[in-house]
Amino acid sequence: MTTTRFLTGITPSGTPHLGNYAGMMRPAIAASRTPSVENFYFLADYHALIKCQEPERVHRSTLEIAASWLAAGLDPERVTFYRQSDIPEIPELTWFLTCVTGKGLLNRAHAYKAAQDKNAESGREADDGVTAGLFMYPVLMAADILMFNAHRVPVGRDQIQHIEMARDMAASFNHLYGEHFTLPEAAIEDDVATLLGLDGRKMSKSYDNTIPLFCPPAQLKKLIGAIVTDSRAPGEPKEVEGSALFQLYQAFATPEETAAMRRAYAEGIAWGEAKQLLYACIDREIGPMRARYEELMAHPEQVEAALQIGAQRARALAAPFLQRLRAAVGLRPLSATQASSQDTHKAAKAALPSFKQYREADGRFYFKLLAADGRLLLQSTGFAAPREAGQAIARLQKETGALQALAPQLAPVADVDDEEVAAALRALASAADS
Numbered sequence: 001m002t003t004t005r006f007l008t009g010i011t012p013s014g015t016p017h018l019g020n021y022a023g024m025m026r027p028a029i030a031a032s033r034t035p036s037v038e039n040f041y042f043l044a045d046y047h048a049l050i051k052c053q054e055p056e057r058v059h060r061s062t063l064e065i066a067a068s069w070l071a072a073g074l075d076p077e078r079v080t081f082y083r084q085s086d087i088p089e090i091p092e093l094t095w096f097l098t099c100v101t102g103k104g105l106l107n108r109a110h111a112y113k114a115a116q117d118k119n120a121e122s123g124r125e126a127d128d129g130v131t132a133g134l135f136m137y138p139v140l141m142a143a144d145i146l147m148f149n150a151h152r153v154p155v156g157r158d159q160i161q162h163i164e165m166a167r168d169m170a171a172s173f174n175h176l177y178g179e180h181f182t183l184p185e186a187a188i189e190d191d192v193a194t195l196l197g198l199d200g201r202k203m204s205k206s207y208d209n210t211i212p213l214f215c216p217p218a219q220l221k222k223l224i225g226a227i228v229t230d231s232r233a234p235g236e237p238k239e240v241e242g243s244a245l246f247q248l249y250q251a252f253a254t255p256e257e258t259a260a261m262r263r264a265y266a267e268g269i270a271w272g273e274a275k276q277l278l279y280a281c282i283d284r285e286i287g288p289m290r291a292r293y294e295e296l297m298a299h300p301e302q303v304e305a306a307l308q309i310g311a312q313r314a315r316a317l318a319a320p321f322l323q324r325l326r327a328a329v330g331l332r333p334l335s336a337t338q339a340s341s342q343d344t345h346k347a348a349k350a351a352l353p354s355f356k357q358y359r360e361a362d363g364r365f366y367f368k369l370l371a372a373d374g375r376l377l378l379q380s381t382g383f384a385a386p387r388e389a390g391q392a393i394a395r396l397q398k399e400t401g402a403l404q405a406l407a408p409q410l411a412p413v414a415d416v417d418d419e420e421v422a423a424a425l426r427a428l429a430s431a432a433d434s
């Protein structure tokens with residue numbers, strides 16, 4: 001019944017390449033057509049400033065990436081597609097989260113630790129060249145996600161830690177100020193292709209071995225010509241294993257075409273011929289999009305208009321939500337002190353999870369814990385007496401640790417994770433304290 005909200009960010013710091021397309025854009029656009037999911041895709045341009053301090057490059061890349069997504073078939077009707085820096089609520093939320101985030105948590109972030117390790121290796125001071133922006137990056141990313149209460153965040157494996165940190169920040173904020181944030185989860189796509197680049201290593205702009213997604217046909221042909229192959233002559237059988245050329249072909253061909261190419265390798269197809277087939281296969285898919293891309297690049301105002309529609313939709317959610325968060329942390333008009341503190345207290349009460357006790361046809365006594373929106377979070381097994389059920393509830397209300405102790409009395413509930421239950425119990429406990 002409830003729709004799942006997916007959200008992901010793309011940092012505009014380069015030109016999209018075939019690897020980005022096959023690994024991320026194409027599956028994301030396909031996923032956005034699934035009913036009962038809501039999608040938020042955005043250009044993480046505040047993030048770009050962490051790695052790239054060339055203004056023209058950030059600007060150009062934002063246009064190229066937005067135009068690429070639109071040309072590749074992203075439908076702004078189905079996807080809320082926006083630019084991070086158009087949502088001023090995000091940096092404000094970043095500050096709220098900064099103030100509930102342990103510095104020690106950020107010390108453990110991989111990106112920061114990697115920078116420190118590099119300095120250590122080369123005998124420099126630990127924080128040499130490390131900006132506070134790099135250090136704070138996980139907080140900005142958490143704000144991106146929590147601003148829209150996303151459930152699932154499609155990211156690469158290297159980003160899992162950031163999603164876990166976002167959960168931690170959400171839980172800390174919820175614990176202090178009431179249940180405002182959904183705890184997000186990473187959505188890892190294991191079977192999407194990571195393409196190999198021209199030199200046979202992973203296709204990546206940091207290796208400078210990419211094929212730009214929408215380069216002109218002549219350049220595409222030239223780059224395909226430059227893909228490394230071994231020195232086997234025409235007629236000699238060839239290996240598909242580890243062949244960048246074969247792998248690229250597979251990413252764009254039908255399964256039948258791929259099977260045919262596999263046979264052609266075994267039968268000794270000439271590299272030149274395989275490259276021609278690869279070119280034709282990529283161009284079949286990309287060619288029609290390229291025309292649209294070129295049109296958008298020639299009319300940046302069309303891209304801007306699409307992003308503004310997205311920004312409006314996103315802000316329609318972010319602005320009122322941020323007002324609630326401001327009130328929750330104590331930033332509200334002085335004239336409204338009395339009334340609004342009562343209101344927020346009432347609202348917080350109304351938004352609390354609740355325990356329900358009942359008797360089943362089997363004559364036994366049960367309880368369940370419902371989230372504020374009525375979703376089932378916990379379900380007990382049957383107790384012989386109402387008192388026993390009541391005592392279990394009392395224990396759960398006092399200490400979340402009771403969750404483990406009472407596990408044998410609880411029945412499994414699908415689609416609810418322990419952290420959410422723990423957060424609900426903490427919210428009840430802190431409401432009882434206040």
Ligand code: TRP
Nearest residue numbers: 007008009010011044047141144
């Ligand atoms: N940091 C992500 C990356 O480098 C991009 C990003 C920024 C992001 N904010 C996000 C991804 C929020 C998912 C959700 O790939």
